[in-house]
Amino acid sequence: MIQGEKTDYCSIWIVFVVHFTGTGGLDAIHLDISEATPKGERFSLSNAVDPDVGSNSKEIANTSMSMLFSINPENGNLYALKTFDYEIEKEFLFHIEARDSGSPPLSSNVTVHIIIVDQNDNAPVIVSPWRAHGSVVEEKIPRSTDKGSLVAKVIALDTDSVHNSRITYQFLQVTDATLFSLDQYNGEIRTMRMFTVDGGTPARSGTASVIVHVLDTNDNAPTFGKSVYNVQVLENSPIGSLVIDLNATDLDEGSNSDVTYSYSLYTSEKTQETFNLNPSTGEITIKDMLNYEDFRIYDMEVIATDKGANSLSGQCTIKIIVEDMNDNHPEISIKSFQTPVSESIEVDTVISVVSVSDKDSGDNGVVDLRIPDNMPFKLRESSDNYYELVVSEPLDREKVPEYVITFTVTDRGSPPLSDNETMTLELLDVNDNVPQFPRSFYTIRVMENNAPGDLLSSLTAFDPDLHENQYLVYFIIEKEIANTSMSMLFSINPENGNLYALKTFDYEIEKEFLFHIEARDSGSPPLSSNVTVHIIIVDQNDNAPVIVSPWRAHGSVVEEKIPRSTDKGSLVAKVIALDTDSVHNSRITYQFLQVTDATLFSLDQYNGEIRTMRMFSYRDPRHQRLVVVAKDNGEPALSATVTIKLSTVETAVKANSDMSEVSLEYDIFSDLNLYLVIGLGSVSFLLLITILVTIVLKCQKPKASLTAPPCRNSVISERNSTIADSTLVSNDAYWYSLFLAETRKGKLVVRQPAPKGSRYIVSSIPRGTGLTDTSGSAPSTLQVGENMTPTFLKSCFK
Template sequence: MVSSMRRGLQAWIRRLLLLLITFWEAGSGQLHYSILEEAKHGTFVGRIAQDLGLEVAELVPRLFRVAAKGRGDLLEVNLQNGILFVNSRIDREELCGRSAECSIHLEVIVDRPLQVFHVEVEVKDINDNPPVFPATAKTIRFHESRLLDSRFPLEGASDADIGVNALLSYKLSSSEFFFLDIQTNDELSQSLSLVLGKSLDREETAEVNLLLVATDGGKPELTGTVQILIKVLDVNDNEPTFAQSVYKVKLLENTANGTLVVKLNASDADEGSNSELVYSLSSDVSSTIQTKFKIDPSSGEIRTKGKLDYEEAKSYEIQVTATDKGTPSMSGHCKISLKLVDVNDNTPEVSITSLSLPIPENASLGTVIALITVSDRDSGTNGQVTCSLTAHVPFKLVSTFKNYYSLVLDSVLDRESESVYKVVVTARDGGSPSLWATASVSVEVADVNDNAPAFPQPEYTVFVKENNPPGCHIFTVSARDADAQENARVSYSLVERRVGERALSSYVSVHAESGKVYALQPLDHEELELLQFQVSARDAGVPPLGSNVTLQVFVLDENDNAPSLQAPWASGTGGAVNDLVPRSVGAGHVVAKVRAVDADSGYNAWLSYELQPAAGSPHSPFRVGLYTGEISTTRSLDEADASLQRLLVLVKDHGEPALTSTATVLVSLVESGQAPKASSRALVGAVGPEGALVDVNVYLIIAICAVSSLLVLTLLLYTALRCFVSPIEGACGPGKPMLVCSSAVGSYSQQRRQRVCSGEGPPKTDLMAFSPSLSQGPDSAEERQQPSESEGLRKIWDFSLQIQLFS
């Protein structure tokens, strides 16, 4: 309210002053009015008619008019009352600018009579214009490195008003960094400066907003403002910084090439190029790191380059530098502590050293054979290795120290059953999945002379034909020694003994290396049927070991002896015996008996008798027993028969080829009167011996029964024992050796050979029996009823041969 009263009083005083001036000017002959600018339309200026001494009524008749220089429409005269008033808005600043004096010059023209008056209307300034700065906002750039008290000139505001209304004062908003310094050149000229009162730091304060207020001296005061934006210009005074000085990273060692290790994001408090960073590995990093890692200069990504290996390096320290692009450039540093995580990527390694090979087969248990070292380049459980051996070997592993083992003997060795052991050591780590490796060693077992030479059989039976050539190979002995090398080198020798009056070495010899047995001289079956001796086999070990084998050499008979006639033909071959036979004898009367023996044996000694037909008498009344040699009549004699019968008896053995002898028997046929003499001779030559044969046959039957019982008992024993004898190597001679079986008695003839054995396997060769088959003759029935002496002797000889062979 007080302020409004003040303003009213001021307006009244101004009007009074204007009136006084107006009256003064009128008195001087020229009107002078004053008016405040911005007066409203119709505002009274002055009574121009009255002041000019003109009547209001004359104004129109005398053509009263006002002509203004310049803006004539600003003021107007009311012709009805002669008052000058404001016709349109008057802006002193527009009309006169900043001129101190501003007037509107009017020419008042009145015709009839013509009169010209000059009227000056002064336009008074009012405070209607606030101070105006050149711009409402101003941006000022200050380097943060500017020194204290540094100045920055400011352009002051301008006020279109004049005088006191244009007298400006300035005020700067509060700031810790700047203050306003005003230098007055004169009363209307001022120099404004911003002064730096505190050091700037763009990184702390990048912008400072100030408000500069200009206030004029008018009443009321008007103000003008300008926003001042102080932008702090960056200076490269900050080095790049990392979020961490040390980055800790863990990475698997089998990470693929190009894997991101870490992405660095350094910051620089500066801006622009001063904050543009370039990343690089520090210049003093090792060449190994440069080959393993790479960094992207712009993004700061560190990636792997190449293969990482935990066993090569467990960790890496990578120094990284971030450099800005400022001038001069600044750099920051950090360290990446990279630890590799072990992966089970290394198989265990096995090495076998200090081999004590070969190992003797008699080595004691616990003998150390080899030292085994295992290792694994991995760590932790991945590097924990356990060892094992292949199964079923006579060895074991004994741990002596961490990752050190001894291969020791765990059971008894026998080179003859296993000479080389392939021992495989398997090392397996504790990784998941686990890796394993193997190492093998061949453990050779050295031979010890612990095996004597052994023959396949303890005894061999060999058959050799008699009359062999001297030096004939009759058999080969072979002993096998399970040992090796010298311990298995066998030599053979005879076990010397006496054979009758002679040494064994005079009959046979054996080759020391090959084991071949040779007959040094021809053997004679009739002299020596069985030669039994031993051959010794001895190895070359130390001490030497040996064994013996028994050889039973049976000398097989050959038909090398012809039948030998006994008395009365023993005096010479072809001798004749004269017998007297009465003509009255009937058929079957024995007139004589031819006796012969053969030094051979078997079939070669089996004799048969044949009566050769006499020349000119194909129908002889006599015959000869095929195997008995008894000459008997075939019919009753008559007168037609010649008184002297010449009988030629052929004695033949069964050898191949057969050998023969002949006996001549002269039979004289006499009349019945001569019978006593003849019959007495016949009794002497035939009946007497037959009577003696009766007793022989009784003993023969007893012997046959006994021998048969012994044979059956022997066969049963052999069958029970299932004795096996391997085939025998053949002997010298054109034919194969005869093999004898112990389980049965076979019959052998020129047509067939029968071999009988018991049990499984090849036939046994212990016994051969020869049983001649008797053919039926004309008087075979009689011969069966009354066997002859020679037949009985032959049977006894056959069975005695069987008993001898069995024994």
């Protein structure tokens, strides 16, 4: 029941679409619902369709069964208000009305027929035979019950529907399945335990045990396994030896199955004197010595009698045959045996001579000699009863270091007799195996800044030979890299193959090494093999970023002046930092550490450009303090900071709104700097030219002259590479960006190689040292020479 509505509603979720048609029509919905449906389950009836709009649209209401279902008047969803039980309620029939709110109202009806589907939720209940205590029933039947007689009948009931209540009966456990049978449909049993299964899904079951007591009568005579036994006995069998163990069986029980054994009256006295019969066990043993030449065959009859009230008996015939015995063992004699032998011994070489003999005659005196199979040897008969042991396959001490050879001689008697002799053949080692490394290529990663003498790896080889043929010595195969021998960089322990570093490596100078290690045994002649070793120097974040722009003449504070009328988005300053670590560790990001007004300036974290976020107002202080930190991507991260003090000045000069928008082929100077350069440049021009010529002549190798177009600022180098923008692509790009930034302040940028030759020291000095400025400019060219000693930026003027 939904509160607040004029009509009771019920809901049911169905899997098909129901369409209400017309007014006054009546459609029927048939819906199957499992009795396992939980309370509150939602079922779907498709919403009734009304082409009208507004107040003429439909409403849905049910006319009955509001105690069982509720309905949502908006979408027609039905909800179960209770759980269902097929055994109590099997179906429901009610109506649902869809009515619009027009005037007059129009409606449509549908009949909902819900059928509760049975679930197999009731297990069979065994009602017969009656079990007063537990599930065990005892039944007694006479021993003489005829075949097919009913022992018991099990009846089980299941309250589920027809399909789920179809019951079948099965044995769950039976002592002897050959004694009883069970009808799977009517439950008639001839067993002691049964299992009943209904036909539901999932199947459910009930169990009952029936104990049947059978009263025995002495109606079975003892029987032997055979009616005639033929037994062969050796002539020298000792007294007391067992000849045969007779075992008569009686199917009766108790005293009716107890059996005693005795000789028949027809058994001869000779037989009874020679053999003894145990009356309790039926064992026949030798009582007197046997002689094949005196008496070869003994016949006897044995009777087995039970101890029942009316004793019954059975009998069997036994024929004992005395056989001549092969009572002499063959003999074997090792005449010669060569050990040890070299593993390189040739095939067909004789290593032993063996003789055999047997004192018996006939087949008992014929002997055969053999050795174990799957050995690299064979026997070759040389003369009567003499054999040679020869090598049949190549020998390998590394696979089998020694052979235990057993010579077995067997006669052809019945039963055959045999003898054996065991010898051990030891193999001597030959240096026929080269040392073997586990891998053919080793990649070893070494962290830079390692301590000299650090163990890098253990390159141990294996040689399966023995003694001196196995003793290995390790060498570094000499190879020079940049006039440096590998033995000056690495050391290997000649005894165990431990590889050590002899120096501290610097990733920024040397990144990898490739050489070979040789392992050589001490055999004669010595054998060797080598392995390739690839040493990779792994970079550490051991170089902090160095801020090279803006130039800081004293300390880490830079003072800049910008017009107060600077537009929004104008470039105020560009921070450039360099990091000589590897690509990963040298990725630099820029952040404000301190800023006077965070709403006034923005900092690009990747290129270090500081721009205005808005125009200055009269409320903004004239002095702004910006602290920028440049942080690399290493672990842990290293950083450097620079403090920029900005002062705003009232000037009519228009500030460049975006330095990156001006072509890099032109220098950017303020009017003030231009005047200073013109004044100072004329004085120092000749001095600067003299210094440059002197340095180039002393420190640079002669090379073909490079013709360059007239330019204001250029750098002479060996690369002859031109950078056309200020993107931070490489060290050259950093250099160019620095050059561009510093020339704004009329400074000369100097780049010098570090002592190791692969790093640079970047410095900036005022242009007043000797530059002369003239009007006009040509495209700016940046060229970097890594091998130049100090390299300067020259200013060329028209």
